[in-house]
Amino acid sequence: MPAFDPTLAEIRFGCGLSPNIAPAQSVAAMLATLQGPDLAAARHPIEPFDTFRARIVRYNEQGRLRRDSRGTAAEKTALKAMRVMNKQARQAQMTWLGQSLARCVTTQAPFRERLSAFWADHFTAQGKAALMRRAVSPYVEEAIRPHLSGRFEDLLIAAVTHPVMVSYLDQRGSVGPNSPRGKKSGGGLNENLAREIMELHTLGVGGPYTQGDVRALAELLTGLTFNPQVGRVFRKDSAEPGPETVLGKDYGGDPARLTDIESALRDLARHPATARHLARKLAVHFVADMPDPALVQVIETALRDSGSDLSAGYAAMLAHPAAWNAAPGNVKRPFEFMASALRALAMPPESFVPLKEKRFREYIQYPLHLMGHSWERPVGPDGLSEDDSAWITPQGLAARLQWALSVPQILGGTLPDPREFLITALAGRATPAVQFAAQAAESRADGVGLILASPAFQRS
Known part of the structure; x- marks a missing residue:
């Protein structure tokens, strides 16, 4: 029966392999990374919602001033201030996307980052008006991240009663x-x-x-x-x-x-039905679109018998042999693909987080959109699709290939030798076709790009 595999742990349950960060060596080590201080969040901070709420207060004050001074110079001044605040919030939202990527690239607790993204998607929310439309990352920071390894009931209350969800x-x-x-x-x-x-x-x-x-x-x-x-x-x-x-x-x-x-x-x-629902979602997200029913059952039992203890559910999932089936798993969603590519390249966060707005859109935000993921702009409350077919589209695959062949070189300058990068990015999961592409590539950019765009790298 399949057993724990450090490489698969990083690829399937983490943010991908890194040349600088050793994989966890056991399930216990993976679970241990969920405890203690949130170091990735401290190194790459995202504005707390309380701080963001102060932005809303200032914006509303200018809105009232604008309404109370119709037809005067004060109205124009207030309107200009509101536009500046809108721009600042838009730019901050892009910075938080960069910080979210940076956390995945540099973290030594990659399972924590994946769980944060999973639960943020489970509790999809976006403010509907004015600055609240930009408040998703602060919402996740306040309502989701502190509750990743506690009881589901505490996470549920924090998320569904939060101002952004309201x-x-x-x-x-x-x-x-x-x-x-x-x-x-x-x-x-x-x-x-x-x-x-x-x-x-x-x-x-x-x-x-x-x-x-x-x-x-x-x-x-x-x-x-x-x-x-x-x-x-x-x-x-x-x-x-x-x-x-x-x-x-x-x-x-x-x-x-x-x-x-x-x-x-x-x-x-x-409720037992909640344990069943969450168990299937976890198994589908991390393992396969059609997970082994026995895997779902053990997660469900752990959640139900523990009174909604999320850590018990994770432990049950990671202890089951079906979680470590070496067959290619789910297609990485666009953010996961981009984050794992930057992590495999050990791309320094300084190369992408502080980019000017135009360049950030060109290299990060717009490519994500072309791949099918409009960052923090949900189509509906059910979040991103878990079906592989949603991401394996002609436009999405073309966008991944184009990004892989061009952007890493722009951001990182000198790229690694493709033959060495093949081992860094895929370890023993490289197929003969990918090995040939790495050896035959005419340039480092082409070789690295073809490895990143390969089916072996695209799946967990």
């Missing part, structure tokens, strides 16, 4: 029909957040819930909103009065109501 799924405007505010203004109930919590974040499509459960959870969530001045808040005047019954259990009566919301979320997180 904005994305229109929870801010959800008002209980019988609440004081609802009776006064006629505001309506919005079920978006409640539905996605059940369908995407916990129980899964086809899970054991009804439309009545969705509505009851939506009513329980009324009042949950955010204020840029303080962050997450609860508005009692918007909350639907009385208890709510979700999956047969009553919630209600707490004056603050947030306690009731968190109790319902904890119960959903611990």
